[in-house]
Amino acid sequence: MPAKVPADTSVGHIHLKVTDLDRAIAFYGDVLGFTLTQRYGDQAAFLSAGGYHHHIGLNTWHSRGAGPAPERAAGLYHVAFLFPDRASLGAALNRVLAHGTPLDGAADHGVSEAVYFSDPDGNGIELYRDRPEADWPRDPDGTLAMVNQPLDVDALRAEGAA
Structure with a gap:
């Protein structure tokens, strides 16, 4: 077993x-x-x-003093930090962008909302928040049906600025 x-x-x-x-x-x-x-x-x-x-x-x-790890090599893809709510995620996103760090991506996964970028050493970072489990998308048989849809970054930023 x-x-x-x-x-x-x-x-x-x-x-x-x-x-x-x-x-x-x-x-x-x-x-x-x-x-x-x-x-x-x-x-x-x-x-x-x-x-x-x-x-x-x-x-x-x-x-x-070394350079970043090669992109096409085994190793950490990214580390993910789970935020307790959308407002705190939006506030963190605002700080990242104010720092001049560009986003590598942003996605609505149905179960969560996430933004992706790299730290100064090239380590991948995901900041995200989970939706309540009752709101997670499911197939008719009840299995989880995560998606990869565009995230409204402007709305997330606005919520973080409030």
Whole structure:
């Protein structure tokens, strides 16, 4: 019988290799809004939301001064940060765009709304919010029917500015 993880299992944190620790701290802190919880000189830092010990680890142990990972290689495609509601997602999107970070994409997946971009080291990032499970699209037999439709980015931004 295949092993199964408990249903309430979640991803605890990510740890990213970055080339410039100060630049990465500024991006994840000032732009995305995470709080620096601990720093180890110019080698590593940890950031969180809501007082947790860390959601994001950043390090330069093997990457200081290196270029971004090749696009066509195995590795992290993107990390996704789940926001509690549409207004907070819109506010985060407004900060990203005000920083001058271009979007790589935006989508309405039926179950969620998401925006995609890259951090200064080329790591893919998704910011998203889930819709209530009762609103998720389903096929007639009840199976999940996710979609990939255009997202009204202007409306999301307006909600985040309110």
